[in-house]
Amino acid sequence: MDIIAQLFAGLSLGSVLLLAALGLSLTFGQMGVINMAHGEFMMAGAYTAFVVQGVVGDAGVSLLLALPLGFVVGGLLGLLLEATLIHRMYRRPLDTLLVTWGVALVLQQVARDVFGAPNVDVRAPAWLSGAVEIGGLALPRTRLFILALAAVCVVALALALRATPLGRRIRAVVQNRDLAEASGISSRATDRVTFFIGSGLAGIAGVALTLLGSIGPTLGTNYIVDAFLVVVAGGIGQIKGTVIAATALGLMQAFLEYSTTASVAKVLVFVAIVAFLQLRPQGLVSVRTRSLA
Amino acid sequence: MTDTPSTGQRAELARPHAAPEKRGTPDDRPGTPAAGPAPRATPPGLAGADALLGTDTTRFRHDYLEVRGLRVEFDGFVAVRDVDLTVTQGDLRFLIGPNGAGKTTLIDAVTGLVRATGSAAFGGSELLGRTTHRIARAGVGRTFQTASVFEELTVLQNLDIAAGARRRPLTLLRRRTTTPPAVEQALETVGLTAQRDLPAGVLAHGQKQWLEIGMLLVQDAHLLLLDEPVAGMTQAEREETGQLLRRIGSQRVVVVVEHDMEFLRSFADSVTVMHQGRVLAEGTVAEVQNDPAVVEVYLGTPAEPAGDVPAGTVPAGTVPADAAPADAAPADAATREGEPR
Numbered sequence: 220m221d222i223i224a225q226l227f228a229g230l231s232l233g234s235v236l237l238l239a240a241l242g243l244s245l246t247f248g249q250m251g252v253i254n255m256a257h258g259e260f261m262m263a264g265a266y267t268a269f270v271v272q273g274v275v276g277d278a279g280v281s282l283l284l285a286l287p288l289g290f291v292v293g294g295l296l297g298l299l300l301e302a303t304l305i306h307r308m309y310r311r312p313l314d315t316l317l318v319t320w321g322v323a324l325v326l327q328q329v330a331r332d333v334f335g336a337p338n339v340d341v342r343a344p345a346w347l348s349g350a351v352e353i354g355g356l357a358l359p360r361t362r363l364f365i366l367a368l369a370a371v372c373v374v375a376l377a378l379a380l381r382a383t384p385l386g387r388r389i390r391a392v393v394q395n396r397d398l399a400e401a402s403g404i405s406s407r408a409t410d411r412v413t414f415f416i417g418s419g420l421a422g423i424a425g426v427a428l429t430l431l432g433s434i435g436p437t438l439g440t441n442y443i444v445d446a447f448l449v450v451v452a453g454g455i456g457q458i459k460g461t462v463i464a465a466t467a468l469g470l471m472q473a474f475l476e477y478s479t480t481a482s483v484a485k486v487l488v489f490v491a492i493v494a495f496l497q498l499r500p501q502g503l504v505s506v507r508t509r510s511l512a
Numbered sequence: 513m514t515d516t517p518s519t520g521q522r523a524e525l526a527r528p529h530a531a532p533e534k535r536g537t538p539d540d541r542p543g544t545p546a547a548g549p550a551p552r553a554t555p556p557g558l559a560g561a562d563a564l565l566g567t568d569t570t571r572f573r574h575d576y577l578e579v580r581g582l583r584v585e586f587d588g589f590v591a592v593r594d595v596d597l598t599v600t601q602g603d604l605r606f607l608i609g610p611n612g613a614g615k616t617t618l619i620d621a622v623t624g625l626v627r628a629t630g631s632a633a634f635g636g637s638e639l640l641g642r643t644t645h646r647i648a649r650a651g652v653g654r655t656f657q658t659a660s661v662f663e664e665l666t667v668l669q670n671l672d673i674a675a676g677a678r679r680r681p682l683t684l685l686r687r688r689t690t691t692p693p694a695v696e697q698a699l700e701t702v703g704l705t706a707q708r709d710l711p712a713g714v715l716a717h718g719q720k721q722w723l724e725i726g727m728l729l730v731q732d733a734h735l736l737l738l739d740e741p742v743a744g745m746t747q748a749e750r751e752e753t754g755q756l757l758r759r760i761g762s763q764r765v766v767v768v769v770e771h772d773m774e775f776l777r778s779f780a781d782s783v784t785v786m787h788q789g790r791v792l793a794e795g796t797v798a799e800v801q802n803d804p805a806v807v808e809v810y811l812g813t814p815a816e817p818a819g820d821v822p823a824g825t826v827p828a829g830t831v832p833a834d835a836a837p838a839d840a841a842p843a844d845a846a847t848r849e850g851e852p853r
């Protein structure tokens with residue numbers, strides 16, 4: 220029974236990690252951009268949910284509205300960042316890291332100025348309150364919702380990349396930029412679209428996080444390192460790897476937390492990832508990308 | 513004594529009679545009736561070429577590539593200088609020259625991958641200064657020296673990308689269920705119908721090169737710049753590719769960079785020779801082979817009178833660049849450091 224409870228806790232944590240990392244698997248994994256402001260795009264998504272609820276009132280309607288709106292808000296922020304700063308430093312990862320970290324701090328300050336430093340709450344809709352009882356085990360509906368949301372996002376992204384002409388273009392530009400250009404594809408436009416989608420997914424993750432607790436300006440900083448770890452451990456540029464790594468890390472964290480404390484568990488997970496990357500630097504699933512490796 | 517064969521090889525380019533003899537391909541040899549067995553002689557993979565190529569013949573009748581005073585510099589090293597080049601439709605042009613002559617750089621410049629000064633116009637509109645994908649959309653297609661396809665996409669997806677480059681953004685999310693006729697046609701033309709759903713990365717080298725050409729066809733390129741399209745191919749594959757290039761060349765402007773002399777003699781209508789970034793000579797295969805400056809570049813010594821070469825010892829199909837690198841490389845280095853020599 221305990222094992223099953225931990226299993227669910229792990230999967231739930233994994234789905235949160237996955238939502239946070241999925242966008243990074245595009246912007247970092249596919250494009251090789253180290254965007255430290257990715258967490259702040261999540262924060263922006265969370266505040267989008269807060270604002271929408273303030274305007275709409277009804278918790279259920281506002282959640283369903285906030286998901287697409289959070290995507291657009293995150294995406295537009297990403298687009299702006301890409302067009303103004305990141306595209307100038309595609310070949311300079313260190314500069315990108317520093318600059319986007321600066322942007323992250325600025326965004327946190329903006330959130331503080333606009334919404335105030337204290338955390339705020341977003342009400343969960345009634346149909347997500349309580350838990351589903353399965354065999355004497357109480358599974359919180361919000362957690363189940365996030366699991367389902369993560370699954371939907373993964374499937375949608377995988378389908379978009381695999382089955383649409385747009386996805387084909389994104390993959391083409393990642394695989395061979397010069398050939399893509401010579402085939403008539405604007406690699407700049409494709410970069411922007413890719414960045415929009417990746418950042419938009421961060422916005423969706425932020426909306427989801429409002430279901431788990433109160434939100435504040437530093438919400439993103441809690442997730443950014445874990446999200447990068449997931450992408451690196453999963454193997455750069457592979458959605459499949461990101462899914463496996465997020466699930467594995469979530470489970471590991473949950474089981475270790477059960478036998479020790481949360482912070483010891485975190486350290487152990489971190490050590491495990493470092494050890495794993497020593498053995499397999501390319502991550503779980505490996506593929507060539509253009510600016511890393 | 514021991515170096516007699518090598519001397520023979522090196523002098524091969526100067527053989528005056530080599531070109532005319534070798535020009536014919538099996539199916540236009542005298543005695544082969546054009547109508548009868550011709551479809552048989554054509555490799556099955558090429559069957560669809562005419563249908564595919566026949567679409568736009570009238571619209572692009574008068575296309576030509578015109579390059580004037582082209583110059584490319586890399587950090588002070590001039591890789592291409594003062595290049596003038598005019599190539600018209602129906603004139604299958606070969607571009608040759610020792611390693612480092614600037615052939616690839618010339619193609620890169622025309623397709624916007626490296627910055628260049630001067631002028632390069634196709635169909636009357638200037639290409640220099642435009643981005644690569646705009647140049648591609650203007651009907652200029654190229655292949656890369658290292659056979660380049662999207663390795664993780666299927667053959668069909670590779671062709672789809674080339675075919676859809678001009679699609680409007682809003683249609684990009686729509687999943688298409690049927691294959692456009694031009695793509696089907698191209699699959700057949702380059703003989704990859706059976707491999708359509710394989711990842712392009714698993715294709716044989718020669719098949720990748722055909723896929724590249726197929727992509728240019730569906731891309732509807734009317735200027736094709738091919739960087740060593742038959743490198744690494746078997747003799748039979750070269751023959752097929754050469755015939756395909758001929759068909760394409762009759763309706764589009766085609767420039768082929770190639771080191772293989774036998775391939776050149778079989779299929780070139782005209783030849784431009786580059787050396788150290790400049791155009792050294794231009795003309796028919798025979799003219800170029802007899803040009804003393806060309807012979808000197810390839811041999812590193814002044815040309816001997818052609819008659820002195822013992823023709824019997826000359827093996828056909830020598831690659832002159834292979835005979836030259838020892839001479840060409842230092843010359844290259846000297847230009848890099850000290851400029852004019």
Ligand SMILES: Nc1ncnc2c1ncn2[C@@H]1O[C@H](COP(=O)(O)OP(=O)(O)OP(=O)(O)O)[C@@H](O)[C@H]1O
Nearest residue numbers: 586591609610611612613614615616617618657844
């Ligand atoms: N990006 C670059 N930066 C600096 N120098 C370059 C660059 N690209 C090419 N070069 C130099 O320019 C010269 C011409 O190179 P290019 O590749 O055009 O030769 P090529 O005629 O295609 O030779 P090959 O037959 O070996 O393919 C060479 O000396 C090469 O080293």
Ligand SMILES: [Mg+2]
Nearest residue numbers: 615616617657
């Ligand atoms: Mg070259």
